[in-house]
Amino acid sequence: MKLQARSSGPLSGLVVVDLTRVLAGPYCTMILADLGARVIKVEIPEKGDDARQVGPFVAEGEEAISAYFFSINRNKESIALDLKRAEDRVVFDRLLESADILVENFTPGTLSRLGYSWEKLHREHPRLVLASISGFGQTGPYRDLPAYDMVVQAMGGLLSLTGEEGGVPTRVGVSIGDLAAGMFAAIGIQAAVFERIRTSVGKHVDVAMLDSQVALLENALARLQVDKRTPAPIGSRHPSITPFGLFQALDGQLVVAAGNDAMFVKLCDALGTVHLCDDPRFSTNAARCEHHSDLKRQIDAALASRSVGSWLEHLRAAGIPCGSLNDVEDVMSDPQVIARGMLVELPIGRDRRLKVAGNPIQFAGSPPARPIRAPRLDEHRSALLQELGLEGAATVL
Amino acid sequence: MKLQARSSGPLSGLVVVDLTRVLAGPYCTMILADLGARVIKVEIPEKGDDARQVGPFVAEGEEAISAYFFSINRNKESIALDLKRAEDRVVFDRLLESADILVENFTPGTLSRLGYSWEKLHREHPRLVLASISGFGQTGPYRDLPAYDMVVQAMGGLLSLTGEEGGVPTRVGVSIGDLAAGMFAAIGIQAAVFERIRTSVGKHVDVAMLDSQVALLENALARLQVDKRTPAPIGSRHPSITPFGLFQALDGQLVVAAGNDAMFVKLCDALGTVHLCDDPRFSTNAARCEHHSDLKRQIDAALASRSVGSWLEHLRAAGIPCGSLNDVEDVMSDPQVIARGMLVELPIGRDRRLKVAGNPIQFAGSPPARPIRAPRLDEHRSALLQELGLEGAATVL
Helix, strand or coil: CCCCCCCCCCCCCCEEECCCCHHHHHHHHHHHHHHHCEEEEEEECCCCCHHCCCCEEECCCEEEEHHHHHCCCCEEEECCCCCCCHHHHHHHHHHHHHHEEEEECCCHHHHHHHCCCCHHHHCCCCCCCEEEEEEEEEECCCCCCCCHHHHHHHCCCEEEHHHCCCCCCCCCCHHHHHHHHHHHHHHHHHHHHHEEEEEECCCEEEEEEEHHHHHHCCCCHHHHHHCCCCCEEEEEHHHHHHHEEEEEEEEEEEEECCCCCHHHHHHHHHHHCHHHHHHHHCCCCHHHHCHHHHHHHHHHHHHHHCHHHHHHHHHHHHCCCEEECHHHHHHHHHHHHHCCEEEEEECCCCEEEEEEECCEEEEECCCCCCCCCCCCCCCCCCHHHHHHHHHHHHCCC | CCCCCCCCCCCCCCCECCCCCCCHHHHHHHHHCCCCCCEEEECCCCCCCCHHHHEEEECCCCCEEEHHHHHHCCCEEECCCCCCCHHHHHHHHHHHHCCCEEECCCCCCHHHHHHCCHHHHHCCCCEEEEEEEECCCCCCCCCCCCHHHHHHHHHCCHHCCCCCCCCCCCCCCCHHHHHHHHHHHHHHHHHHHHHHHHCCCCCEEEEEEHHHHHCCCCCCCHHHHHHCCCCCCCCCCCCCCCEEEEEEEEEEEEECCCCHHHHHHHHHHCCCCCHHHHCHHHHHHHHHHHHHHHHHHHHHHHCCCCHHHHHHHHHHHHHHHEEEECCCCHHHCCHHHHCCEEEEEEEEECEEEEEEEEECEECCCCCCCEEEEEEEECCHHHHHHHHHHHHHHHHHH
């Protein structure tokens, strides 16, 4: 018997078998699950996904539940299987018969050593899409090296672009090395599924965390080649648009961004500094970039008399892109974030609830389904075995 | 007559009409184009996409070509149309008849004012998928406010997590506010296309840059709620895994990351500091996080005698995740980046070539097609008009 797909959401109809651990893979499959795919998370017995051991933890009786794991595994079902045991392989093979997509983020070669090489999977399940997310990819001289987020953030150049001006290279404060790879993998999986509709043949999607970092370098590659200067951290301003950064008001900082000359004129008008438009140091974007610190001094001086809140109101009324410098607590109380449903409260443990980020992919007229909390390890074993027609095996396992 | 789709790549068969400007939208449609969709970029006459005015520039005779625009618009065709002119609307309407997907990143309401509301588009082209990328989304109190990358990076909390320990909040050195929204939009578009195969009905995908930032906050939301402390910049270490950051060797810094206790033991072994494993300050990940600066001192001391290159070789042989701290120049000469085809050289101007980032979404056994350089403004007008059966109109326009 085969697993039924879910019946709502744009990706309903798709079943994902998910061998991924920690972050890049689970983030990818969470995106697919949020969109309606049915995701069966296969975890190693007893221990489960490594992320279950990463804090912060919420106490639940004797147990400690990882809030970290909880926040990136909603809408998934869990079954614990040891792929080195014959009995568990029977269950896994049965899962694969139902699967449209298999996702894994082992070091390259591991899945083959477990007996599930792409060649074998493709021969036995020609429609299956396999997605492999790894540090460096399934090919190339670094193929076999392990990686974590920080390794690829540093190797991919992102640290070298981030930090205070003249300061040290700095990590992006979230694991963008993992998250970006998870997002590119979700894109590649969907593309392979789309192609399969035409060809009836699955593909092996190969996404590397390092490649994903290179794909995020934006204008830095061009700047190096054209300006012949290696890009370095420049704090909170933009390398080629000015003004575009943090400025100081009476009681704190705010962002002001004027992306073109017309917007700069509007900004000067709103700040009461129209004389700046005629200043040759500031008359074009190129001139403003050259004299960015002079301009910052002028704008800071203009902002000094009033509060952030007062300036935001004034600048927004004038149509100037601007915003507050929010910490995570501010984000969680932001009226737009709340109105967009970007905070979803789910039960974690018996008496406790935790807010997790909502789904940023929204469809007009289709409010997102309320997500289901992340599973306990092996929570769905008996229901899955029953659905697969393996109830008898359940007692043996 | 209708436009033909492209014939290779997983998304071949799809035609995208692309009204987007600057970064989030063009990044989204570049992803789709790299995967085989045919993307027709509709630009305003004379000026074109705003990004054409953003540096760095490459001189080409009298002209200055934006290397910035060039690096995010490959594989697209360009036609200049003024949607306020009746003659141009005829062409645009004809394009829509061929389109599977329309993508736009105007401020919400702008497309309606141009006469192409979702209601009208959906009525006249029920299969069309519309994707709208905006600063704050199509709903909510901030809906009408303009935004740029820096505005949402700051409002979404990412700056508050990034920077030196005890230092000021710092912008991520690439426009992750735009790039993340572009990626989520590409995911949402594919999901809507997949659903359309089942339902024959298109959807309106609504992706906000601010929502996308919230979706990247990873463990920060959980940390705030569980630890009751507002997360702040902590330099280049990880908030809940230690050691996981930059360390100092003889001639520079390198990344060392040990994600669990077993890996920490291996690391101590490789560093010749096995006594650290028995130190109660370092015996568990929680203890190591608490005593992270003590541990960093110990690891730095162990690394001080040898060069980065020598340590990388040694640690890699020992299976420890580690890496070099690369600037963009290092990235461009990295053997893995080159082996993976992540740098693609394209002609920009008559005598000049520029390397752009390759496609991070790879498929085993299907080498990516060589991309075509970004178009000149209106470069494909006559070919497109001919294909649409509007050659007669060409002279009138």
